[in-house]
Amino acid sequence: MNPRRRSKPIQIGRVTVGGDAPIVVQSMTKTDTRDISSTIDQIRELEDCGCELVRVAVPDREAAGAIAGIKKGVSIPIIADIHFDYRLALMALEAGADGLRLNPGNISQPEQVKKIVQAAQERKVPIRIGVNAGSLPKPKKPKLGIAEQMVAAALEQVKLLESLDFDLIKVSLKAFDVPTTIEAYRSIARKIPYPLHIGVTEAGTPRTGIIRSTVGISTLLYQGIGDTIRVSLTAHPREEVIAGYEILKSLNLRQRGPILVSCPSCGRAEVDIIKLAEAVEKELVKINKPIKVAVMGCVVNGPGEARDADIGIACGKGRAVLFKKGKKIKTIEERDFISALMAEVERF
Numbered sequence: 001m002n003p004r005r006r007s008k009p010i011q012i013g014r015v016t017v018g019g020d021a022p023i024v025v026q027s028m029t030k031t032d033t034r035d036i037s038s039t040i041d042q043i044r045e046l047e048d049c050g051c052e053l054v055r056v057a058v059p060d061r062e063a064a065g066a067i068a069g070i071k072k073g074v075s076i077p078i079i080a081d082i083h084f085d086y087r088l089a090l091m092a093l094e095a096g097a098d099g100l101r102l103n104p105g106n107i108s109q110p111e112q113v114k115k116i117v118q119a120a121q122e123r124k125v126p127i128r129i130g131v132n133a134g135s136l137p138k139p140k141k142p143k144l145g146i147a148e149q150m151v152a153a154a155l156e157q158v159k160l161l162e163s164l165d166f167d168l169i170k171v172s173l174k175a176f177d178v179p180t181t182i183e184a185y186r187s188i189a190r191k192i193p194y195p196l197h198i199g200v201t202e203a204g205t206p207r208t209g210i211i212r213s214t215v216g217i218s219t220l221l222y223q224g225i226g227d228t229i230r231v232s233l234t235a236h237p238r239e240e241v242i243a244g245y246e247i248l249k250s251l252n253l254r255q256r257g258p259i260l261v262s263c264p265s266c267g268r269a270e271v272d273i274i275k276l277a278e279a280v281e282k283e284l285v286k287i288n289k290p291i292k293v294a295v296m297g298c299v300v301n302g303p304g305e306a307r308d309a310d311i312g313i314a315c316g317k318g319r320a321v322l323f324k325k326g327k328k329i330k331t332i333e334e335r336d337f338i339s340a341l342m343a344e345v346e347r348f
């Protein structure tokens with residue numbers, strides 16, 4: 001794994017993005033931003049599962065103004081997602097947004113960008129230059145490929161912001177196509193010192209979207225690229241946050257909550273491991289400590305295969321061996337599988 005690219009840290013409310021700060025997990029609400037109480041409820045749900053930054057859509061003036069009310073009910077920083085109308089960015093700043101996301105594909109007039117930058121500068125609010133392959137500005141050099149066009153669009157806006165003495169910058173270059181996304185990020189990572197927000201856009205429903213996002217995000221993280229991530233899914237945003245942490249946990253970049261190790265099951269298993277692992281996974285959601293829990297289908301290979309688990313069960317016919325750090329501690333009956341395992345997890 002490559003060492004992490006050194007980026008210039010920025011501060012979004014109380015959250016640091018870039019530099020040595022842990023890679024930040026973020027998401028976006030799917031409620032109507034104008035509906036303040038539903039948006040607060042959803043953000044609180046996201047906070048509960050570890051979301052560290054949240055973005056809200058700002059389609060009109062009412063949504064921009066709603067940010068003030070939303071901020072009163074939540075504790076994580078709020079980023080306003082702005083397209084087309086620079087005045088919405090000004091209103092969102094006025095309402096207390098901790099960060100802005102601008103799309104250079106639809107707000108590019110230097111005069112308008114300048115007004116936003118001045119207002120952001122006064123409040124020390126960072127701006128993400130959020131390039132999206134689906135809404136690119138007209139390319140100046142028509143022969144450029146999509147990844148190159150994305151990079152060129154970002155660099156042009158970076159230059160504009162720098163010319164205004166503004167460096168609270170974060171950049172994203174998202175495409176649906178994973179190789180295009182990776183190419184674009186790899187290229188920009190060498191050209192600018194700012195933190196990168198990485199993700200694959202419009203990735204799809206959880207079944208395919210998590211795979212698509214994971215391939216893109218983890219390839220970049222493995223190369224040391226990325227300071228904050230969002231897994232975009234056509235699902236409740238809670239799923240995005242959970243998937244984000246799973247990616248970071250898989251690469252040993254962050255620790256949060258338990259890790260479930262479960263065997264795939266095979267002809268040797270004498271209990272329904274799929275059902276059991278799903279039930280244990282549900283129970284583990286309530287646990288907040290970093291602990292590795294194993295659910296294995298047989299006594300022959302179970303404890304050995306899950307040697308580095310903290311707590312685990314290896315099941316046989318109607319009974320299971322409960323083990324701790326690879327060592328058997330007791331035998332339990334099938335009706336007690338979940339309760340005995342969870343009691344041990346709580347005690348650990």
Ligand code: SF4
Nearest residue numbers: 263265266269297298
């Ligand atoms: S632990 Fe046992 S049941 Fe599970 S996959 Fe391995 S051999 Fe099969």
